[in-house]
Amino acid sequence: xxxxxxxxxxxxxxxxxxxxxxxxxxxxxxxxxxxxxxxxxxxxxxxxxxxxxxxxxxxxxxxxxxxxxxxxxxxxxxxxxxxxxxxxxxxxxxxxxxxxxxxxxxxxxxxxxxxxxxxxxxxxxxxxxxxxxxxxxxxxxxxxxxxxxxxxxxxxxxxxxxxxxxxxxxxxxxxxxxxxxxxxxxxxxxx
Amino acid sequence: xxxxxxxxxxxxxxxxxxxxxxxxxxxxxxxxxxxxxxxxxxxxxxxxxxxxxxxxxxxxxxxxxxxxxxxxxxxxxxxxxxxxxxxxxxxxxxxxxxxxxxxxxxxxxxxxxxxxxxxxxxxxxxxxxxxxxxxxxxxxxxxxxxxxxxxxxxxxxxxxxxxxxxxxxxxxxxxxxxxxxxxxxxxxxxx
Numbered sequence: 001x002x003x004x005x006x007x008x009x010x011x012x013x014x015x016x017x018x019x020x021x022x023x024x025x026x027x028x029x030x031x032x033x034x035x036x037x038x039x040x041x042x043x044x045x046x047x048x049x050x051x052x053x054x055x056x057x058x059x060x061x062x063x064x065x066x067x068x069x070x071x072x073x074x075x076x077x078x079x080x081x082x083x084x085x086x087x088x089x090x091x092x093x094x095x096x097x098x099x100x101x102x103x104x105x106x107x108x109x110x111x112x113x114x115x116x117x118x119x120x121x122x123x124x125x126x127x128x129x130x131x132x133x134x135x136x137x138x139x140x141x142x143x144x145x146x147x148x149x150x151x152x153x154x155x156x157x158x159x160x161x162x163x164x165x166x167x168x169x170x171x172x173x174x175x176x177x178x179x180x181x182x183x184x185x186x187x188x189x190x191x
Numbered sequence: 192x193x194x195x196x197x198x199x200x201x202x203x204x205x206x207x208x209x210x211x212x213x214x215x216x217x218x219x220x221x222x223x224x225x226x227x228x229x230x231x232x233x234x235x236x237x238x239x240x241x242x243x244x245x246x247x248x249x250x251x252x253x254x255x256x257x258x259x260x261x262x263x264x265x266x267x268x269x270x271x272x273x274x275x276x277x278x279x280x281x282x283x284x285x286x287x288x289x290x291x292x293x294x295x296x297x298x299x300x301x302x303x304x305x306x307x308x309x310x311x312x313x314x315x316x317x318x319x320x321x322x323x324x325x326x327x328x329x330x331x332x333x334x335x336x337x338x339x340x341x342x343x344x345x346x347x348x349x350x351x352x353x354x355x356x357x358x359x360x361x362x363x364x365x366x367x368x369x370x371x372x373x374x375x376x377x378x379x380x381x382x
Binding site: 043084091 | 232233237241271274279281282286293
C-alpha cells in the first residue's frame, strides 16, 4: 500500500510518500515540504497548504493519508495553525475518498525506532535506514512525515491474521498504542 | 457590505449572513447551522463543513467572512475540532478570494451589546433587536454567527474618516479591541 504522511504546520508542512510491499519492507516514493510565509494572512497560508497537499494526492495517489494527531497541550503559540493545517489536509483526503489515519508522536516514534521516547534525530536515522537512503531526509519535517507514513503502513490491522506483531517495531507500536489508549486517547482513528 | 459570520464547530457550525448598509444599519439575509454526526470520521465531518460553507459563499456571495478566533485555552476536549473547522472555513473563503476577519468572543459581545462581558443570551437578544426579528435566531450557534457578521461589519475601519466611533457599540468595540491588544492578542486580522 502507498501512504502519504503529513506532518502538519503553517510555516512548514512536511510531506512524505512511501510504498509498503509487506509488513516489513518500505520504499521511498517522494518527500518534501510545503512552506508559507508568515507575512501572508492565515487563510491564504491554509489555502496554499490545501493546494499543495491536493497536488501531492493527485500526483502520487496514495491509498491512505497519515496525519500527526495534534494535542491542545502542545505549544500554545503554534498549536492553532498546526491544528488548522491538519484539518485542511484531512479535508483534501476526504474530498478524494482517501482514508485518513491519525497517529500520535509517541506511536510514530515507537513504530520506527521501537521506543516511544526516542529522540527526534533517532527517528530521522531510522527513517534513513528503513528507506535505505544515503542520508537523513531534510528538513526534519519531511523525515517526520515519512515516519508517519511508515507508522501507518505498519499499524496493527496490517499484522498477521492472529493479530501478532511480526517485528520488534510492530510490537513497540502495539505497546505504545495500548499505553496511549490507557491515557484516554485512541491510538489511531480509522477513517 | 455583506458579511457571512461563521461560529466554527465540528458538531454544530453556526452560519449567518447580514447586509450592512451603513455603520449603524444591518439587515438579516440568512442564518442556519451545519451539523455533522460524531459517528462519522473527523475528516468526513470537516469535508461536510467545508462543502456547506462553500455552498453558502456561492449562494450569498458575501464581501467578507467573519470567523471566531479560537484560543487554545478553550475546552481542550472540543478545541481541536473547533480550530480545524475554523481553518476549513478560512480555506473556502480564501479559495474564492473573499476577505477573512477573525474576532474574539469579547470583541463580538462588545460590538453588539456594548459590553465585552455580556451574557450569551444578551447577545442573542441584541442580535434580535439589531436585525428587527420577532424572536432570537435559533440555535444559539446561528445567533453567534450573526453577531460575528455584525461585529465585522462594524469593525474600526468602517468608522468615520476621523477614526471616531459613531455609536456606543462601536466605542465598546474599539475599547475591547484595545484591551485584547494589551493582552498580546491582535483584535482582528485583515485578510
